[in-house]
Amino acid sequence: MSTDGLPVVAIVGRPNVGKSTLFNGLTRTRNALVADLPGVTRDRIYGRAELQARPVLLIDTGGLEAAGDDVGTGRERQTRLAVAEADLVVLLTDARAGVVPADAEIAAWLRTLDKPLVHAVNKIDGLDEDAVLAESLTLGIHPYCLISASHRRGLDHLSGVISGGLPKAAEEAEAAPVEGIHLALIGRPNTGKSTLLNRFLGEERALATPVAGTTRDPIHARVERDGQKFHLVDTAGMRRRPGSHEGIERFSTIKAMQAMERAGVVVLMMDSTEGITDQDARLAGHVVEAGRGLVLALNKWDGLGESQRKTVLIEVGERLQFARHAPVVTLSALHGSGLGELTGAVVHVHRRASTDLPTPALTRALRAAVEAHPPPGGKGGSAKLRYAHAGGLFPTRVVIHGNRTAQLPTQYRRYLINAFRRAFDLTGVAVELVLKDSDNPYAGRRNTLTPRQLQKRKRLRSFTRKNRRRG
Known part of the structure; x- marks a missing residue:
């Protein structure tokens, strides 16, 4: 359980x-x-x-x-x-x-x-x-x-x-408040998660071997780097293969996903020597669905030639197209190269994911996006988008008010999300749109006429009937 x-x-x-x-x-x-x-x-x-x-x-x-x-x-x-x-x-x-x-x-x-x-x-x-x-x-x-x-x-x-x-x-059940950035390391087995954790800590806290699946349960550790405190969780490798959940491995996937759910930022470790696999894409999809900050880490980068590196970066763009908003960091967890870039990316993503966006700035960004590319027309006319405000964090929710918002196609919603990302530098941040139609303030309300208005209506109806008989 x-x-x-x-x-x-x-x-x-x-x-x-x-x-x-x-x-x-x-x-x-x-x-x-x-x-x-x-x-x-x-x-x-x-x-x-x-x-x-x-x-x-x-x-x-x-x-x-x-x-x-x-x-x-x-x-x-x-x-x-x-x-x-x-x-x-x-x-x-x-x-x-x-x-x-x-x-x-x-x-x-x-x-x-x-x-x-x-x-x-x-x-x-x-x-x-x-x-x-x-x-x-x-x-x-x-x-x-x-x-x-x-x-x-x-x-x-x-x-x-x-x-x-x-x-x-x-x-x-709620964990005690964690000071600093709650960071989860996820990925397939043997991609270097435990090696990266040890490199972060400067000691061999997690057992790291060439044998896939060495880590069984999530390992928690706290560390401070350059004045920034981190709470790290090294999770067991998640694989999709018959028989991979046997015996003591049976809780690995569920615990890894729970650790990911509780994190503010998730680092998806990938083995660059093996390229981008279907399981890498599935794990990235889980992070995006959970609304967590995402950093893509290509490990074992030092073992690739120049042409292989170009091929892997192309694969990242093609196979993880839905996660293009996430920064890509190349590193070698074994030798420590790229660790500073990874730390910087995690700090930046967490800072932007934790920032409340002001209503005036969101509304200006919305109007600029609409002026550049108005919503496409539909039945009853095109959608009218009036203003936007923040609706929550992890994921960063942007609530847009207007009319006929349900008519906005998926492609245009994606365009708006990208526009907000550019306007507020939401690199690696999951953004979710919440569309709301503005309520008619007079809906359901009945206008009560004064005696003078009732008398005027009565004279108008009498005049109309007389004209009809004459015609």
Whole structure:
């Protein structure tokens, strides 16, 4: 179970009941592979979700069934490990198939665990809900929700039930205030995170070996460099490979993501000798989704030739295009080269991410962006953007008021975000737009006429009727 304040929710059930579809619906992503074939998901998939404005880590699992081969055995083991990590478990069943013996076996096992449970009944479209509910109650798991994950029906209600069912300890656990910059080091195994931590500290605090996966649990350390205090967290390497969460490694990914969630700035360590991998891109995406400051660190830079260095920098621009706002630092953690540049980048990103942006300056930047490139037209006319103000930090939220703001296309919203980044030097800072339509101050209000106005209206109506009869 989580101990770092960010609750963990696992989705379990038989194959092909819609677990991946529900995972994608709650995280609002397409990270989980969805198909009509049972058993598509084999490994655990982690994602961040906002359930009733409460952040949680969501785990999509493979289906539980009688294993007929080694893949099935591994899939069931992965699911049971996910349940062990979870603060709350969602049992998902298929309303069209009804309650089958496998559902009853899974429910019986879940009831033996000391964990909050929620029963979600999926695929209810076109069915008699009373009949579905009556059959589902036989599993004995409460509370329950009737949903259609593919059509997002009932997901808001399910989100509320999950949020309300999480233990208070997971919700209220808060770490003591940390003085200085809370910095998390994340990356794939053997990219040099522990070596960088030791270089920061000037001592071998973390075991650093050429063997991938040496670090199992997050290592916390405090250090001061050039008058700036840092609270560093070296996390276990996060990899995406079947069998990578076995034994004592089973908590590595979840603890690393929790450490990232609590940090102000995250340094994504990448092995430049291996290039930019899919897992590097996934980890960068997690940081951006969490709204944390991001610095991209290309380690083992001293082992590359000039042409290889150019190739890696091109890969960074192409494969991490969504993170172009993050500064890129090249270094050698082993020899200490580039450490000063990395420290400077972290300090700058944290300073800009912690700065409250004034309303007058935000409004001027908004008007300048609109004048340079007005919003495109749509049904009923183009959007009118009037003023902007700050709405929070980590991520830096900019609230824009206007009319028909929902018509703004994604491309134009991205343009506005980039305009704010340039105006306020928000390098490495996650920026989120919140669009609000201005309320009509006279909506719902009735104008009360004076006696003189009523008499005038009466004479006008009488005059109009006479003219019509004459015509």
